[in-house]
Amino acid sequence: MTDAADAGDDAAADAPPLPPDLDLDAIREALIAWYEADHRPFPWRETDDAYEIHVSEVMSQQTQLDRVVSAWEAFRDRWPTVDALAAADRSEVVAFWTDHSLGYNNRAKYLHEAANQVVDEYGGEYPESPAELAELMGVGPYTANAVASFAFNNGNAVVDTNVERVTYRAFDTPDDDSAFEQAARRLMPEGESRVWNNAIMELGGVACTKSPNCDEAGCPWREWCDAYQTGDFTAPDVTEQPSFEGSRRQFRGRIVRALSDGDAVAVDDLGHRIRVDYAPDGEHGREWLDGLLDDLADDGLVETEEADGERVARLR
Structure with a gap:
């Protein structure tokens, strides 16, 4: 995207996604050099x-x-x-x-x-x-x-929670999905999506975390960063995951694990395998278990049928 096109996007927004006097070339060079000098060696970063x-x-x-x-x-x-x-x-x-x-x-x-x-x-x-x-x-x-x-190396700018946090803090980007997308597009150098997207997500993952490690991680954007200059490190709220313990997601996983050998299992036997307090007529009984099985069936993971007068379940 050209600078002229970027300017058109910025003018259309209620507030500019990036400061108008930002030295994009210097910012890009600093981040890429920081990333290439040292980054977490995840194995999928070593393959294309x-x-x-x-x-x-x-x-x-x-x-x-x-x-x-x-x-x-x-x-x-x-x-x-x-x-x-x-x-x-x-x-x-x-x-x-x-x-x-x-x-x-x-x-x-x-x-x-x-x-x-x-x-x-x-x-x-x-x-x-x-x-x-x-x-x-x-x-x-x-x-x-x-x-x-x-x-x-053929992508657009990636926008995830890390990228939103980085641009919000560093460049005072408005807390708005459209503004984050515009900022990310404008920051990324043309034709370098592989290294750039890895680098900016790494910045959010190790330096500009929820509790920032600016100096410890040697953040390459400190001289431009609004949060570093002002000491205000607030960032957009991140929705917390619901507790896994005791959740439907936990018991769905237990069902799949209990059926993983491929055999059909009677529903009540399955209930006792996944929950110690299972009772067919109890609060977490047959009606509760049928609901979980119906969810898994809708996802194409489990199928149920009647066999010898009782309902049985197996993986699809």
Whole structure:
């Protein structure tokens, strides 16, 4: 995007997403040099394989990156290519997801379906544009942009919570989705989405965290940063995840784990396996369990049927 186009965008906004006198060249050079000198060595940063990057992006959704590393490596060892994943049994992929505590199991289902799309519709080669990548199952705009950036250096500016926090603090960007997107687009140097998006997310991940480490991390933007100059390190609120312990998400995971051997299990037997206080007619009994099974069935993960006069469940 040209500076002229950026100026047009800025004029249309209620408030400019970036200060008008910002030295963009100096800011870009400083951040890239900081990132290239030292950054966290996550293994997916050492590859441009679109499949491996896609897996890392799905695993990283609302999961600590340090926890993702071992899961990503184990997943890659088990299904090293998109063709291998497409040929896998979906129940095995879902069971892997559950065993590694990677969050909602429907992500595993979507990842498996996307692999089949890549094989069936693209001959086993990932499409390169964000628009085409967004056609894959479970791939939203953010993930499509990330894969395009990190695999093909063909993405737009990534905007996540870290990027919002950085631009809000450093350049007093208004707390508005459109303003954050404009700021991120204008900051990114043309044709350098791979290094830039990695660098700005790294800045938010290690220096401009909720409790900032400006000096300790050697933040390269201190001389331009409004928060560093004023001492006001407020940032947009981040919605907290609901407690996992005792949640429906926790028990959905237990159901998938209990069914992971592929056998059909009677509903009441399943209830006792996943909850010590299960009682068919109790508060957390058959009606509660049926609701969880219905949710999993809607997600395409579980199926139920009547067998010998009782309801049984199995992984699809």
